[in-house]
Amino acid sequence: MIGIIILNISILISNITVNEIEKFDDKLPDIKTELLAPAKNMKAVKAAAKYSDAIYFGIKNFNMRERADNFELKDLMKVVNYCHDRNVKAVIASNILVYDHELDNLKMLLESAVACEVDSVIVHDLAALQMAKELGLPFHISTQCNVSNSISAKFYEDLGAERIIMARECSLEKIKKIKSNLTKAMIESFVHGAMCTAISGRCYFSAVICGDSANRGKCIQPCRRSWRVIDTENNEFIYDGVRFMNSRDLCMVHHIPEMIEAGIDCLKIEGRMRSPHYVDVVSGVYRDAIESYYDGTYSKKKASKWIKELRKVYNRGFTTGFYFKRPTESEHQHVSPTNLSHYRMIKMGKIKEYDPETKLATVLLTNGKVYKGLEIFITSSTTETYFKQEVFWALFDGKKVKETPKASPRKPIEIKLTMIDEVIPGEDKIYVFTNKTYKNRYLLKKKKDKIKKSDYYRL
Numbered sequence: 001m002i003g004i005i006i007l008n009i010s011i012l013i014s015n016i017t018v019n020e021i022e023k024f025d026d027k028l029p030d031i032k033t034e035l036l037a038p039a040k041n042m043k044a045v046k047a048a049a050k051y052s053d054a055i056y057f058g059i060k061n062f063n064m065r066e067r068a069d070n071f072e073l074k075d076l077m078k079v080v081n082y083c084h085d086r087n088v089k090a091v092i093a094s095n096i097l098v099y100d101h102e103l104d105n106l107k108m109l110l111e112s113a114v115a116c117e118v119d120s121v122i123v124h125d126l127a128a129l130q131m132a133k134e135l136g137l138p139f140h141i142s143t144q145c146n147v148s149n150s151i152s153a154k155f156y157e158d159l160g161a162e163r164i165i166m167a168r169e170c171s172l173e174k175i176k177k178i179k180s181n182l183t184k185a186m187i188e189s190f191v192h193g194a195m196c197t198a199i200s201g202r203c204y205f206s207a208v209i210c211g212d213s214a215n216r217g218k219c220i221q222p223c224r225r226s227w228r229v230i231d232t233e234n235n236e237f238i239y240d241g242v243r244f245m246n247s248r249d250l251c252m253v254h255h256i257p258e259m260i261e262a263g264i265d266c267l268k269i270e271g272r273m274r275s276p277h278y279v280d281v282v283s284g285v286y287r288d289a290i291e292s293y294y295d296g297t298y299s300k301k302k303a304s305k306w307i308k309e310l311r312k313v314y315n316r317g318f319t320t321g322f323y324f325k326r327p328t329e330s331e332h333q334h335v336s337p338t339n340l341s342h343y344r345m346i347k348m349g350k351i352k353e354y355d356p357e358t359k360l361a362t363v364l365l366t367n368g369k370v371y372k373g374l375e376i377f378i379t380s381s382t383t384e385t386y387f388k389q390e391v392f393w394a395l396f397d398g399k400k401v402k403e404t405p406k407a408s409p410r411k412p413i414e415i416k417l418t419m420i421d422e423v424i425p426g427e428d429k430i431y432v433f434t435n436k437t438y439k440n441r442y443l444l445k446k447k448k449d450k451i452k453k454s455d456y457y458r459l
C-alpha cells in the first residue's frame with residue numbers, strides 16, 4: 001500500500017515543473033489557518049495572547065474604532081514585546097481615511113511601527129499603503145477596501161499586499177475563486193463578531209446623522225436603533241420589526257472546516273470595542289475549533305457546545321452573514337439593539353493584600369461564596385491585570401476550606417486565595433461570570449418586591 005502511494009506521489013511530482021512547485025509553496029505561507037484576535041487594551045492583549053496567532057489593535061486617532069480604549073503610541077513597544085515573547089504577531093490597524101494635515105502623524109505612527117518591529121499594518125487609505133510600502137512594513141488591505149473580486153485582489157497583491165481582508169459581503173465560493181487567482185497574497189476573512197447592515201467602508205449613515213463618520217472610526221451605529229420610515233406623503237414603510245437595519249452578529253464556529261477548506265489563511269474575530277473577557281471566550285472557542293479541525297476531532301456536537309459558550313458573551317443573535325447566501329430580514333435582530341446574553345461579570349470582592357513570595361492574596365469577599373471548582377476572574381478598570389483561574393481551596397479563619405461562608409456587603413468576610421499571576425492590592429478585584437443574579441432579578445420582580453439596583457448583582 002505504502003509502495004503504491006509513494007509511486008503515485010513520485011509520478012505526480014514528475015509531472016509538475018520546479019516552477020509550479022515553487023509557486024505552490026508560495027501559496028502556502030502557513031501550515032495552519034491563523035486566528036487573529038482584537039484588543040482594545042493591555043488586558044485584552046493578555047486575554048487574546050493565550051489563544052490567537054496574532055493580535056490586532058489600534059493606536060489613538062488612526063483606526064476604525066475611535067470609540068474604543070485604543071493604545072497610545074508610547075504603549076506600542078510594550079504591546080509588541082508582550083506579543084512577541086509569546087510567539088504572537090502584533091498587527092496595527094490604521095485603516096481610516098486620512099487627510100493631508102494628518103500625513104505627518106501617520107508617517108510617525110508607521111515609522112514607530114517599524115522601529116518597534118510590528119509585524120504588519122492594516123491599511124485602507126492609499127497614503128497609508130504607500131508609506132508602509134516605502135518603509136518596508138508588511139501591509140494588509142482592510143475590509144474597508146471592499147475587495148470582492150479577483151481583479152481587485154490581484155491589484156492589491158501586485159501593489160505588494162501581504163494579505164487581503166475580504167469584504168464581509170463575499171460568499172465562501174467567491175473567496176475560493178479569489179484565492180485561486182492569487183499567487184502570493186494571503187486571504188483573511190471575518191469569522192465572528194459585529195456585522196454592518198451597509199457595505200463595509202461605504203456607509204455614511206452615522207456621518208449624515210451626526211457628523212461622526214464610520215470611515216473615520218467614529219460610527220455611532222444608527223443602524224442598531226429602531227426607525228420609522230415615513231415619506232413626505234405620510235406613507236409608512238412597514239417592516240417586520242422596528243430595528244430593521246440591525247444585523248445579527250457573525251458566527252461561523254459551526255463552519256470552520258468550510259472556511260479553512262476555502263483557502264482562508266487567517267480567521268479574524270471582530271471586536272476592538274469588546275471587553276477582555278469577550279476576547280478571552282471568543283478566541284478560546286475559535287482556537288479549540290481550529291485545533292479540532294486539524295486533529296480530526298471537529299464535530300457538530302462540539303460546535304453546539306461552542307455556540308452555547310459564545311451565546312454567554314455579548315451577542316445580538318447569530319448569522320452566517322454572506323458566506324452561504326445573501327442575508328434576508330431573518331439575519332437582522334429586530335428585538336434588541338444590544339446584548340442578548342444575561343451573563344455578566346459580577347464583583348465578588350477585592351484584593352486587600354498580596355504576598356509575591358507565597359502568591360497568597362488576602363481577599364475581602366463582599367458578595368457570594370468561593371468554592372472548589374469556581375472559575376474566578378481577577379481584573380480591574382484601573383490596572384492592566386487580567387487573568388482567570390479555578391479555585392481549589394481558600395483559607396478562612398486560618399483553615400483550608402473547600403467552600404467559604406456566604407459574604408454580603410453588610411457581612412463581608414476575609415479569605416486568602418492562591419493567585420496564579422501577579423495582582424495589585426487595593427486595585428484588583430475578583431469577579432465571577434454568571435447569569436445567576438439575573439435569575440434573582442426575575443424572581444424578585446414576580447414577587448413584586450422592591451429592589452435596588454445593587455440587588456441585581458447580589459450572588
Ligand code: SF4
Nearest residue numbers: 196197198203214223
Ligand atoms: S451605521 Fe451601521 S452599517 Fe453603517 S457603518 Fe455604522 S454599524 Fe455599519
